[in-house]
Amino acid sequence: MITVKGFWQNFRGQKEAPVDSEKTAVLSSPPLPTNPAGDLQLNITPHEPLLTYVQHNPGIIDLDQLKLESPAITAMREAGVRLVVPLVSQGELIGLINIGPRRSEQEYSSDDFKLLADLATQAAPALRVAQLVRQQQLAAAERERIEQELKVARLIQQTLLPQSLPTLAEWSVSAYYRPARAVGGDFYDFIYFANGHIGFIVADVTDKGVPAALVMATTRTLLRSAAEQLEDPGAVLERTNSVLVQEIPPKMFVTCFYALLNPATGHLRYANAGHDVPYRYTAEGVVELRATGMPLGLMPGMAYEEKETTLAPGEYVLLYSDGLVEAHAPDREMFGFPRLQTLLAAHANGDTLNDFLLGELATFTGPGWEQEDDVTLVTLQREKIPEAGGGHSGSNQPIAFNVPSAPGNERQAMRRVAEVVGDLLPATRLEKLKTAVAEATMNAMEHGNQYNPDQPARLKVFLEETAVRVTITDAGGGAPVPKATAPDLDAKLAGEQSPRGWGLFLIQSMVDEMHVRQDEKQHTIELVMHLADKQET
Amino acid sequence: MREETGTFFAETRREGDTAVIHLHGEINSLADAALAAAYEQAAHHHPAQIVLDFTAVDYINSTGIALIVGLLAKARTVHIPLTAVGLSEHYREIFTITRLSDFIQIR
Numbered sequence: 129m130i131t132v133k134g135f136w137q138n139f140r141g142q143k144e145a146p147v148d149s150e151k152t153a154v155l156s157s158p159p160l161p162t163n164p165a166g167d168l169q170l171n172i173t174p175h176e177p178l179l180t181y182v183q184h185n186p187g188i189i190d191l192d193q194l195k196l197e198s199p200a201i202t203a204m205r206e207a208g209v210r211l212v213v214p215l216v217s218q219g220e221l222i223g224l225i226n227i228g229p230r231r232s233e234q235e236y237s238s239d240d241f242k243l244l245a246d247l248a249t250q251a252a253p254a255l256r257v258a259q260l261v262r263q264q265q266l267a268a269a270e271r272e273r274i275e276q277e278l279k280v281a282r283l284i285q286q287t288l289l290p291q292s293l294p295t296l297a298e299w300s301v302s303a304y305y306r307p308a309r310a311v312g313g314d315f316y317d318f319i320y321f322a323n324g325h326i327g328f329i330v331a332d333v334t335d336k337g338v339p340a341a342l343v344m345a346t347t348r349t350l351l352r353s354a355a356e357q358l359e360d361p362g363a364v365l366e367r368t369n370s371v372l373v374q375e376i377p378p379k380m381f382v383t384c385f386y387a388l389l390n391p392a393t394g395h396l397r398y399a400n401a402g403h404d405v406p407y408r409y410t411a412e413g414v415v416e417l418r419a420t421g422m423p424l425g426l427m428p429g430m431a432y433e434e435k436e437t438t439l440a441p442g443e444y445v446l447l448y449s450d451g452l453v454e455a456h457a458p459d460r461e462m463f464g465f466p467r468l469q470t471l472l473a474a475h476a477n478g479d480t481l482n483d484f485l486l487g488e489l490a491t492f493t494g495p496g497w498e499q500e501d502d503v504t505l506v507t508l509q510r511e512k513i514p515e516a517g518g519g520h521s522g523s524n525q526p527i528a529f530n531v532p533s534a535p536g537n538e539r540q541a542m543r544r545v546a547e548v549v550g551d552l553l554p555a556t557r558l559e560k561l562k563t564a565v566a567e568a569t570m571n572a573m574e575h576g577n578q579y580n581p582d583q584p585a586r587l588k589v590f591l592e593e594t595a596v597r598v599t600i601t602d603a604g605g606g607a608p609v610p611k612a613t614a615p616d617l618d619a620k621l622a623g624e625q626s627p628r629g630w631g632l633f634l635i636q637s638m639v640d641e642m643h644v645r646q647d648e649k650q651h652t653i654e655l656v657m658h659l660a661d662k663q664e665t
Numbered sequence: 666m667r668e669e670t671g672t673f674f675a676e677t678r679r680e681g682d683t684a685v686i687h688l689h690g691e692i693n694s695l696a697d698a699a700l701a702a703a704y705e706q707a708a709h710h711h712p713a714q715i716v717l718d719f720t721a722v723d724y725i726n727s728t729g730i731a732l733i734v735g736l737l738a739k740a741r742t743v744h745i746p747l748t749a750v751g752l753s754e755h756y757r758e759i760f761t762i763t764r765l766s767d768f769i770q771i772r
């Protein structure tokens with residue numbers, strides 16, 4: 129007895145396909161000599177009498193002799209098929225060879241039958257191998273497609289997350305984001321306002337992968353545009369919701385917490401669209417920053433409650449996503465809000481909070497944890513006021529100056545920095561710093577400011593106890609800064625690469641430390657020369 | 666022969682079978698045309714080598730490095746070796762970091 133599983137697998141293109149009476153396989157053969165017009169298309173159902181016949185009667189079927197009727201058999205006869213040769217591999221029917229009448233118009237001989245039987249015996253295993261290879265290829269292509277989609281989702285998410293953290297006097301901000309394998313829709317964002325206020329956003333899009341990433345991109349844009357026009361956090365969420373609700377695919381929504389901080393006073397105004405309630409650490413205990421509101425994109429015409437508070441020195445606020453609180457231990461226990469609140473109460477230092485929580489999470493989930501959802505943590509700490517008379521503040525006021533953006537003006541920057549630094553650095557190290565300053569200033573004037581004379585390169589020189597620091601800032605925020613890599617001189621000499629592209633590499637080679645910071649408005653490169661190396665050269 | 670642009674000029678002289686390019690001023694993007702012209706003159710009679718004299722150069726930026734790379738690439742296609750003289754200690758180090766010193770003899 130022959131099984132027909134392989135036959136169905138081949139035409140369904142899937143493994144272990146259940147034979148489903150609703151579906152039919154379309155079997156296509158090249159045109160026969162009597163029917164040269166087109167392919168022979170056969171609709172074969174799982175109950176096809178021909179298949180049942182083949183299962184019980186292995187061997188070549190002469191259609192003229194066959195006492196069976198079905199639409200497929202009729203179609204084959206009409207197309208001029210005389211012989212049907214089953215291809216059987218390891219007991220499974222994997223295909224049929226349909227043969228028309230002999231060209232000589234004579235009947236098929238017993239020699240012909242033997243030849244065809246031999247051919248079928250030889251061809252069947254080869255066809256089976258080809259089918260298996262094809263199945264493997266389809267499976268591999270599917271895996272690759274899923275992997276590619278994850279890559280795209282990750283890329284979208286990474287592109288949209290802030291490249292740098294806000295740097296504020298008396299505040300420290302830290303952010304942590306780790307996507308789950310399937311890439312959820314978490315994101316966070318910082319919005320900088322001209323009056324010095326800063327908006328903090330943490331949000332979570334339902335769904336995963338590319339759809340979530342696209343909704344995330346839209347939401348981020350809507351929030352930013354609403355925040356630029358409206359001040360009140362409640363109004364920002366309301367506006368975002370009213371637009372998003374028209375755009376978002378059905379069954380998707382976004383939870384979002386938005387807070388607006390005045391760093392000068394610690395005054396924080398906030399509104400919440402159904403997001404996990406942030407916590408505020410105070411000396412008296414941990415409190416929730418509650419404000420009511422529906423998630424974004426669910427229903428039109430939603431209003432969002434707005435609350436306010438003032439963060440005192442030494443206090444911090446933790447914004448987070450459900451990837452933390454909904455993580456599970458091996459025994460299926462959930463991390464949960466009470467645990468988080470207890471942990472916060474015992475941890476006064478917001479600067480180290482993210483690492484502390486991640487350590488606790490790792491202990492809780494145990495090794496080999498498959499992360500279920502994205503984990504996002506954003507901590508905003510107002511620094512403690514130092515005790516009176518206790519120690520010194522290391523950084524003096526910087527010496528700041530601007531250089532108009534025009535070709536060649538980097539020499540001005542070199543000269544000024546050299547004047548300020550003087551003999552704090554030995555001559556050879558000063559030369560290096562000058563070269564780095566020149567290259568960074570050139571980049572700032574040319575790439576950051578597009579040589580716009582109204583947009584100067586802004587330089588600050590910090591003379592500190594252990595180091596000289598120079599920062600160079602331009603108006604070229606937004607686009608990410610490429611990493612400095614060693615240019616390939618061989619490729620350049622062979623004409624395979626542009627002879628240019630030495631700037632960042634030179635800067636990095638010249639200084640002890642190079643840091644790049646950037647937000648959507650500006651881009652700053654910081655060059656550090658340690659004074660401890662003074663004796664070396 | 667003297668080629669001049671911006672804050673840079675170059676003079677080419679023949680000394681036996683050697684061509685010497687005396688470079689003056691700043692090697693930056695403005696030096697491109699003058700440096701290219703000086704090289705063409707120096708390479709014209711296919712000298713045994715070309716010497717680049719940096720004694721009077723006070724500034725080379727990354728674009729200047731790119732110009733020297735371009736010049737070196739051209740010289741290598743016609744098998745004329747390059748030698749650099751008069752580089753300050755600082756620019757010698759830059760030639761080492763950029764590996765130009767692997768292809769240009771430094772004296």
